[in-house]
Amino acid sequence: MDHLQLSLIPVAMATPAIAVRPHARLHHHHQQLVGPSRLCAPPGNGWNHLSRIRIAPVFPCVQFHSYSCSHQLVAYATSASQDQTALESTSVELAFAVGATMTPHPDKVQKGGEDAYFVSNYGGGVLGIADGVGGWAEQNVDPALYSKELMAHAEAAVSSEEMEFNAQMLLAKAHAATNSIGAATAIVALLERNGVLHVASVGDCGIRILRQGRVVFASQPQQHYFDCPYQFSSEQSGQSAADAMVFKAELKEGDSIVMGSDGLFDNVYDRDVETTLSVFGGSDEESAIRSAKALAALASKNSRDPAYESPYSKEAIQQ
Numbered sequence: 001m002d003h004l005q006l007s008l009i010p011v012a013m014a015t016p017a018i019a020v021r022p023h024a025r026l027h028h029h030h031q032q033l034v035g036p037s038r039l040c041a042p043p044g045n046g047w048n049h050l051s052r053i054r055i056a057p058v059f060p061c062v063q064f065h066s067y068s069c070s071h072q073l074v075a076y077a078t079s080a081s082q083d084q085t086a087l088e089s090t091s092v093e094l095a096f097a098v099g100a101t102m103t104p105h106p107d108k109v110q111k112g113g114e115d116a117y118f119v120s121n122y123g124g125g126v127l128g129i130a131d132g133v134g135g136w137a138e139q140n141v142d143p144a145l146y147s148k149e150l151m152a153h154a155e156a157a158v159s160s161e162e163m164e165f166n167a168q169m170l171l172a173k174a175h176a177a178t179n180s181i182g183a184a185t186a187i188v189a190l191l192e193r194n195g196v197l198h199v200a201s202v203g204d205c206g207i208r209i210l211r212q213g214r215v216v217f218a219s220q221p222q223q224h225y226f227d228c229p230y231q232f233s234s235e236q237s238g239q240s241a242a243d244a245m246v247f248k249a250e251l252k253e254g255d256s257i258v259m260g261s262d263g264l265f266d267n268v269y270d271r272d273v274e275t276t277l278s279v280f281g282g283s284d285e286e287s288a289i290r291s292a293k294a295l296a297a298l299a300s301k302n303s304r305d306p307a308y309e310s311p312y313s314k315e316a317i318q319q
Helices: 036-040 070-081 134-139 143-157 167-177 270-279 285-303 311-318
Strands: 015-030 051-054 061-063 087-103 115-120 125-132 183-191 196-202 206-211 214-218 223-225 245-250 256-260
Touching: 015 125, 015 285, 087 115, 087 125, 087 183, 087 285, 115 143, 125 143, 125 256, 134 143, 143 167, 143 183, 167 183, 167 196, 183 206, 183 256, 196 206, 206 270, 214 270, 256 270, 256 285, 270 285
Parallel strands: none
Antiparallel strands: 015 087, 015 256, 051 115, 061 087, 115 125, 125 183, 183 196, 196 245, 206 214, 206 256
């Protein structure tokens, strides 16, 4: 994470922002028990797992679902509904449409910044962000190494049989496997196809949940004191997943979530998140990409404006 100077004006920032909107997958159950996976799944055991670790993007990065059958299912629903005896029930499964981007500080563009994130379509979708602690650079340690390795291990552990959408366990496994020197704050979110979102966070990476265009949940940073967040670390003085903020939320089709490092939420108010998503709203990946890019650009712009009273500067004044 990039430390801010005492003038209260952010001069260094890295902003991974993920704007996500769940969209529905309609599953129709036939009397002959021809399950939905037979209708739309690719070869193999149902929805295939495809994920990419994004460790150094300086341009918009996109993670599309590896397979989509929404149109086929809609067509099937139309035809099946004409024969009432062929259709017993309809259920809805949610999956994320994801857009992600990261804007490193200009001095850190060549190495892609000090943060990392991954996006996976396991289940309804899994998202993770880690914010490398920039102070390690003073000890000749690249702060990016720890955050990148942490997210790489989290991505690798997503599909473990014992995971079962346990966000706290995912952080614990990633932390235990990370051997790099350094520290990072982190947040992960896992969506079950029934719409239950599982979140675990250590430090000041954050998440916002929006319903009908309004922020209905905003996570609070975990801090020892102002500007000193909880963090995973190679040192014993760091925190563990046992210290994580953990919660569950039930998402509906049309809800949105925004995840980001402190570089996003230190410089962008929730009302601006609402406005941005209202402008770039939509239920597809392209809309999510535009939203993520716009939020990152806004945070970067605000951080360079000496006249802007940011959420960070307001909180600092109150200390």
